[in-house]
Amino acid sequence: MHLDSTIRRDLARAALLVAAATPWREVTLVKLAHAASRPVSDFYPATLGDAVDAAEEAFDRAIAEDLDALDPGQSVRDRLFDLIMRRFEAMEPHRVAVLAMEQGLDRDPVLMAAAHQRHVRCARWVLTLSGLEADGMSGNARAQGLGVIIGQARAAWRGDSAGDFNKTMASLDKNLRRAEEMFGRWAGFEKEGNRQ
Numbered sequence: 001m002h003l004d005s006t007i008r009r010d011l012a013r014a015a016l017l018v019a020a021a022t023p024w025r026e027v028t029l030v031k032l033a034h035a036a037s038r039p040v041s042d043f044y045p046a047t048l049g050d051a052v053d054a055a056e057e058a059f060d061r062a063i064a065e066d067l068d069a070l071d072p073g074q075s076v077r078d079r080l081f082d083l084i085m086r087r088f089e090a091m092e093p094h095r096v097a098v099l100a101m102e103q104g105l106d107r108d109p110v111l112m113a114a115a116h117q118r119h120v121r122c123a124r125w126v127l128t129l130s131g132l133e134a135d136g137m138s139g140n141a142r143a144q145g146l147g148v149i150i151g152q153a154r155a156a157w158r159g160d161s162a163g164d165f166n167k168t169m170a171s172l173d174k175n176l177r178r179a180e181e182m183f184g185r186w187a188g189f190e191k192e193g194n195r196q
Helices: 005-019 029-036 050-064 074-100 109-130 136-161 166-187
Strands: none
Touching: 005 029, 005 050, 005 074, 029 050, 050 074, 050 109, 074 109, 074 136, 074 166, 109 136, 136 166
C-alpha cells in the first residue's frame, strides 16, 4: 500500500479510535475516513488489513522514542526485553481496539500469517535499535526467531489484566533466556570483545 506517511498515521489513529467502539467486522474504510476527517479517496487503495498494519507500525515507531534512556551497560537480552516491552506499553492504552482488531485471529490461518509477518517486522526494528544485525541470512534468522518470541509475548499480553504486564513480561523473559541459552553469540546475545 502506497500512502503518504501523514495519511498512513491518520489511518492508524482512525483504526484504533473506531475499533475501540465498533466490532471490527462492522468497520469500513468509509467509517475510518469519517473518523479521520478525511475524504475516503485519501485512503485509496488501502484495505482494512492495511489499517491494522498502519496501527501496528505506530506501535513499532514508539519503540524508538527516547533511546538515550536505555542503560548502555545492560546485557543484550535486557536491551531486547526493554525495547519489546516499550511496544506493549504503547499498545496498552489501546487494548480494547487491538483486541477487537485481532478478533478471529486464532481461527484464520491467513490472519495468523499476517500477524507473524508483523511480529517479524517488529523484530527487525528491535534488532536494529539494539545494534544487532537484522539483514542477510543470519539477520533474517534472528528476526524470524525473535518474531516468534514477540508473538508468544503478545499472546500472553492478551491474557493479562488491563495495565498488568505480569504474563507478558514472564513470557518475554523466559523465551529470551531460552534463546540466549540455546544460541548464545550466534543470536547476538554475546559479541566478541564484549561478553554479556
